[in-house]
Amino acid sequence: MRLPPGWRRTGSDQGSGMHQEEVYGQLAKVSDPELDQPLTELGFIGGVSVDGSAVTVRFRLPTFFCAPNFAFMMAADIRERVSELPWVERVEVQLQDHFFDSEINGGVNGGKSFVEAFPQLATDDLRELRETFRLKAFLARQERLLRSLLQMGWLEEAILRVRVGDLSELPRCGEAPDPAERYLAILEERGMAGDATAPAFVHPDGRPIEAVEFRATLAHAHRTRLSVEFNAAFCRGLLKTRYGGADQEIAGCTERGRPERLVRRVAE
Amino acid sequence: MFKTDAGEELFIIDGHMHLWDASPANQANKYGAGFIGCFYDYHRNLSPPDYVWEAPLFQKYGPERMLKDVFVDGYVDMGIFQPTYLKDFYKNGFNTTEQNSALKERHPERFILNGSWDPRDGEAGLEYLESLVKRYRIPGVKLYTAEWKGNSKGWKLTDPWALRYLEKCQQLGVKNIHVHKGPTIWPLNKDAFEVHDVDEVATAFTGLNFIIEHCGLPRLEDFCWIATQEPNVYGGLAVVMPFIHSRPRYFAEVLANLLWWVGADRLLFASDYAIWHPRWIVDKFMAFEFPDDLRKEFGVSLTMDVKKKILGENAARLYGIDIHGRKKELAHDAVAAGMA
Numbered sequence: 001m002r003l004p005p006g007w008r009r010t011g012s013d014q015g016s017g018m019h020q021e022e023v024y025g026q027l028a029k030v031s032d033p034e035l036d037q038p039l040t041e042l043g044f045i046g047g048v049s050v051d052g053s054a055v056t057v058r059f060r061l062p063t064f065f066c067a068p069n070f071a072f073m074m075a076a077d078i079r080e081r082v083s084e085l086p087w088v089e090r091v092e093v094q095l096q097d098h099f100f101d102s103e104i105n106g107g108v109n110g111g112k113s114f115v116e117a118f119p120q121l122a123t124d125d126l127r128e129l130r131e132t133f134r135l136k137a138f139l140a141r142q143e144r145l146l147r148s149l150l151q152m153g154w155l156e157e158a159i160l161r162v163r164v165g166d167l168s169e170l171p172r173c174g175e176a177p178d179p180a181e182r183y184l185a186i187l188e189e190r191g192m193a194g195d196a197t198a199p200a201f202v203h204p205d206g207r208p209i210e211a212v213e214f215r216a217t218l219a220h221a222h223r224t225r226l227s228v229e230f231n232a233a234f235c236r237g238l239l240k241t242r243y244g245g246a247d248q249e250i251a252g253c254t255e256r257g258r259p260e261r262l263v264r265r266v267a268e
Numbered sequence: 269m270f271k272t273d274a275g276e277e278l279f280i281i282d283g284h285m286h287l288w289d290a291s292p293a294n295q296a297n298k299y300g301a302g303f304i305g306c307f308y309d310y311h312r313n314l315s316p317p318d319y320v321w322e323a324p325l326f327q328k329y330g331p332e333r334m335l336k337d338v339f340v341d342g343y344v345d346m347g348i349f350q351p352t353y354l355k356d357f358y359k360n361g362f363n364t365t366e367q368n369s370a371l372k373e374r375h376p377e378r379f380i381l382n383g384s385w386d387p388r389d390g391e392a393g394l395e396y397l398e399s400l401v402k403r404y405r406i407p408g409v410k411l412y413t414a415e416w417k418g419n420s421k422g423w424k425l426t427d428p429w430a431l432r433y434l435e436k437c438q439q440l441g442v443k444n445i446h447v448h449k450g451p452t453i454w455p456l457n458k459d460a461f462e463v464h465d466v467d468e469v470a471t472a473f474t475g476l477n478f479i480i481e482h483c484g485l486p487r488l489e490d491f492c493w494i495a496t497q498e499p500n501v502y503g504g505l506a507v508v509m510p511f512i513h514s515r516p517r518y519f520a521e522v523l524a525n526l527l528w529w530v531g532a533d534r535l536l537f538a539s540d541y542a543i544w545h546p547r548w549i550v551d552k553f554m555a556f557e558f559p560d561d562l563r564k565e566f567g568v569s570l571t572m573d574v575k576k577k578i579l580g581e582n583a584a585r586l587y588g589i590d591i592h593g594r595k596k597e598l599a600h601d602a603v604a605a606g607m608a
Contacts, residue, residue, distance in 0.1 A: 034486070063309060064302035067460040099302055114457060121421060122457040129457055223489035223525055230511075230518050231486035234313075237514070241313040 015050030019087065023048050023055055026081040033070055033130060035232040036137035042232075043239050044074070046096060053089035055082050060096045062238035068100040072117070073126055075108040097242075134190070135204050140228045141186050142201065143221035145179040156214050165196030269595075270343040270550055270579070278554075278576055279591045281380075281583040282338065282347040282546055284446075284481060284506040284538030287371060288363035291328040299416075300357035311543050314510040319545045329542055331371050339378060339603045342539070342546035345580070346589065346598075348380040350410035350446055350481075356417065369404055377597050380587055382408040382446065387429035388417050394436055401440045407587055408444030409437065410481075421454035425465040431472070438475045444586055446479045446504060449487075461487045463494060470498035477586055479536060482507040483526060492529035502586070503530050505578070506538035512552045520562055527568040536586075537579045550579070 013020060027048075028040045039045055039059070046058035057078050061071060075093045082091045093108050095101045107117025114125050149159050152173055162170070167184040183200075187193040192206055199208040209217050270278040290304035308326050321329075338344045349372065354362035361367065365383045372381040383406035385397045400406050414422045423430060425447065437445065449463050463484040470478050481504040484491030495501045503526055511519040526535055537553070539546035556570060563569055584591050598604055 063306045065306055069456045069458075069460065072456075099299060118456055120419065121454060123455050124457045126457055129459060132459060220489065223492060226518070226521050226525065227486045227488040230488070230515075230522060233515055233518060234486075237313045238309050241309045 013047050013049070015048070019050045019055075019085075020048055022085055023050065023057070023082055026085060027057065027078065029081050030074060030077040032235075033073055033133040034067075034228070035235060036133075036140060036228060037232060039074060039078070042236065043243075046243075053087055054092070055088055055090070056092045056094060057082060058094045058096055060239075060243065061098055062235040062242060064097060064099050066098065068098075068104060069114075069126060069129060071095060071098060071100065072104050072108065072114055073130060075104055076114075079108055134186075136224050136228060138186050138190065138204055139221040140225035141179070141183045143218060143225040144175075145183045146201065146218055146221070148173040148175060148179050156211060160199065160201060160209060160211060160214065162200040163196060164193050164198050164200050167200050269345055270554060272554070272572070276572070277595075279580040279584070279595060280344050280346075280537070280546075280550065281580045281587075281589070282342075282344045282539050282541065283479070283504055283536040283583050284350050285334075285338065285347045285541040286350065286352065286363045287329075287331060287334055287368055288352070288542070289328050289360065289367070290326075290358065290362060291324075294328075294358050294360055296357055296359050300354070300362075303354065303357050303362070307543055310507075314514055315544055316513055316548055319548055321542075326542065331374075334371070334541070335375070335603060335606075337545055337547075338539075338541055340607050342541075343550045344539075344546050346378055346380065346594070347541075348382060348408075348538075348583065348587070350382055351384045352410065352412055352415075352448075353384055353386070354412075354415060356415075365400060365404065365406070372404070375601065375603060377594070377601055378603055380407060382406055382410050382444070383442070384410050384412070385433050386415065386417065387423055387427055387433050388420055390429060394433065397433065397436055397442075398440065401442060406442060408446060409442060410446040410448065412448045414448070421456075423454075425469045431469070434469060434473050434476065438473055443475070444477050444479060446481055448481045449484045449491075459487075463487055463490045466501060467494045467498065470494070470501050474500060476500065477502060479504045479586075481538070483522075485522070488522060488525060492525060495530040495534065501530075502534045502536060502582070504536050504538050506540035506543075509537065509539070509549050509553065510544045512549065512556060516556075517559075520556075520558055523570075524558060524562045524566040524568055527574070528566045532574045532577050533582060535578050536583050553579070 028038050030039050046060045049056040078093050079091050095104050115122050167180050170180045201209045295301050312320055349368040351365045352363045372379045381404050383400040385393050477500050479502040483503040
């Protein structure tokens with residue numbers, strides 16, 4: 001199993017090593033919906049305690065006022081993912097230092113849905129909101145791959161001829177995480193990777209991108225990707241300012257023309 | 269006033285500044301402590317090290333410090349006070365029109381004093397708006413849709429009462445509507461940073477200008493789209509500008525998009541003082557050029573004309589400031605005398 005980078009940094013881990021690694025492996029599958037990056041890479045996991053079959057996950061955010069809807073989603077996802085481990089019987093999520101922490105913890109640990117937890121403040125569950133942000137993630141990942149191919153000198157016509165089955169064979173641009181791998185993963189997640197001979201570059205509804213709309217599609221996706229990355233950069237910086245210590249950054253494809261750097265500064 | 273190497277003088281209007289009291293004595297609850305803590309982290313995170321303050325100073329810095337930072341050291345000629353009441357978090361409010369008016373009275377030529385309203389105040393709030401106009405002749409308002417009030421955790425510009433307030437603004441000549449687009453948390457299951465309510469009211473109230481603070485970040489794509497549709501929508505660059513220091517590439521990409529979609533005539537410089545000090549932002553902005561790839565891709569460039577517009581001319585147009593005349597007045601005022 002590939003461990004999420006930097007997982008050893010948390011100073012407050014308690015419990016047996018094997019089980020803890022498995023918990024972190026599950027936590028690596030939980031992403032911040034707005035930033036489309038795993039919590040383990042963002043530094044949002046404050047610590048994991050394993051006591052027999054009971055797991056406690058401490059979880060923290062860049063600001064006191066981070067949007068509670070996303071915080072709830074992440075907390076619920078943590079609970080769900082960790083519960084998938086066969087030896088786990090109880091999971092407690094502890095969101096810390098947040099203006100809504102007790103409400104969110106109470107709701108999630110009580111197994112309540114979002115509407116049940118906040119009857120006055122929510123009119124619907126979070127499915128629609130989640131989908132809005134998965135669409136943004138789709139566009140952002142697609143844009144990153146398109147741009148890296150253009151940078152490597154690919155022509156538009158050649159790019160539009162790429163098939164789903166070709167995605168794992170594309171030359172690597174040296175960026176981490178690999179843009180093609182990330183794009184393929186979200187195609188799979190959305191059930192759009194079933195036919196290896198289908199065009200790889202499609203609109204979110206599955207319609208292939210036509211040559212005439214290539215530039216406009218790219219420009220639109222660029223703004224989406226920029227918003228997501230700008231936000232992610234701000235959040236990472238704020239988390240570091242708030243909690244100090246380790247800063248680990250996986251830069252986006254923003255420093256154009258240079259291979260992506262993987263910066264990792266581990267304190268302690 | 270910023271003087272270029274060539275000797276040209278640029279008139280600078282800071283579109284967004286505060287004189288707040290967030291000291292522990294004024295904090296009403298954990299939310300008040302959390303709110304200023306959040307601002308302080310913004311401050312520490314994006315300021316160059318020389319400009320980072322100690323927490324107690326950041327909580328309450330007072331008028332003299334502000335005058336010196338902004339007008340003496342910070343190149344700013346005029347500043348726009350944008351109040352943030354937050355009366356549920358702070359006993360006397362965080363930064364109200366009344367509090368700001370003290371400095372405005374001392375230096376009327378240096379400040380533009382904006383007011384604020386909250387549609388949840390109903391009829392009484394409409395009367396309050398009228399009294400602000402009567403008492404201070406406010407030319408604009410700052411709206412904070414995420415503000416809590418009792419059980420309500422926020423509101424939208426399209427709420428029926430909000431429409432009545434906007435009508436009242438149009439009627440009273442309160443033309444500039446600054447809208448903070450930050451994390452509204454009600455209703456919780458919707459996108460907290462939604463900017464689409466701006467679209468509707470900008471179409472409905474063509475006599476008003478809507479300045480979207482922070483350009484709707486992190487929903488830049490939505491903001492750009494709305495701004496291209498609505499000629500009376502502007503972008504306030506508070507929070508965007510400080511990225512020029514720690515994230516110059518993001519700053520360049522965001523600004524290139526804004527210039528292409530929104531245009532050089534509809535962007536307003538702002539430091540969000542005291543979150544960030546205007547001096548380093550102006551210094552870095554004046555020295556800033558787009559990287560070649562962005563210049564080519566977007567066909568935009570940061571010429572001296574564009575910088576002048578963003579730093580002062582656009583705000584002057586919105587607020588009816590005659591830059592030439594005002595320059596002369598300010599050359600001899602009390603603040604200028606203090607600089608000598």
